[in-house]
Amino acid sequence: MQKPKPDPLDYAGLKHAAVDLLSRRDYSRRELWRKLSPKAASADDLEQVLDELAERKWQSDERFASMFVRSRASRGVGPVRLKQELREKGVDSETACSVFEESDENWQEKALEVARRKARSIGYDHPDFKLKLWRFMSYRGFSSDLISAAVDTLLRESSE
Known part of the structure; x- marks a missing residue:
């Protein structure tokens, strides 16, 4: 019934x-x-x-976007993907941009942190190390500039 x-x-x-x-x-x-x-x-x-x-300020797209960015960034999601997810949730691009400007996230550091974690699971000696890392980082929502800097730093560190 x-x-x-x-x-x-x-x-x-x-x-x-x-x-x-x-x-x-x-x-x-x-x-x-x-x-x-x-x-x-x-x-x-x-x-x-x-x-x-x-x-009454009980609902605010700005507050929602700020909390959303902080929460997802702490889990290793990059700015490109975050902006996409905010759009899907109905936050206009002006609000999203202002949230990113006010955010205290250091995306360069965040990209390097995520890359280091993934690099350990791939293994620096893997034949497709760089390709796998690029693919993973771009899926996570990091821009090519951030990925390039993180990969270069990792390769420099691993060769020392």
Whole structure:
């Protein structure tokens, strides 16, 4: 037997659901829209709820983007991929750029750290060492300049 589908949420119900979601973690406006629109009785009500949450600073794309960049960068994800992921989550490019400018991440250091970790698992003596490392680093979202600098540093260190 199937569960009955719940009634669509009105303004108060949508606001309660949105605050409930935001109490667990930050969401971009688009993410909240995607999560709540199937439950909404009216798209206008949902827009009003999202506007009110933004006015009260309970929902902020800037704060979401900042937390997202910090979290994903700590796991070794590079700036190119992060910008792509932010776009997918509905953060406009202007906001994303300002978050990257304000970020205190040292991408050169981060790239070298990720490259060192991967280099140990590949093995410096592997015939395709450089190719494998380039492919991995570009998948992780590092630019060719950052990859090149990290690979050069690693090769210099390994030859010493």
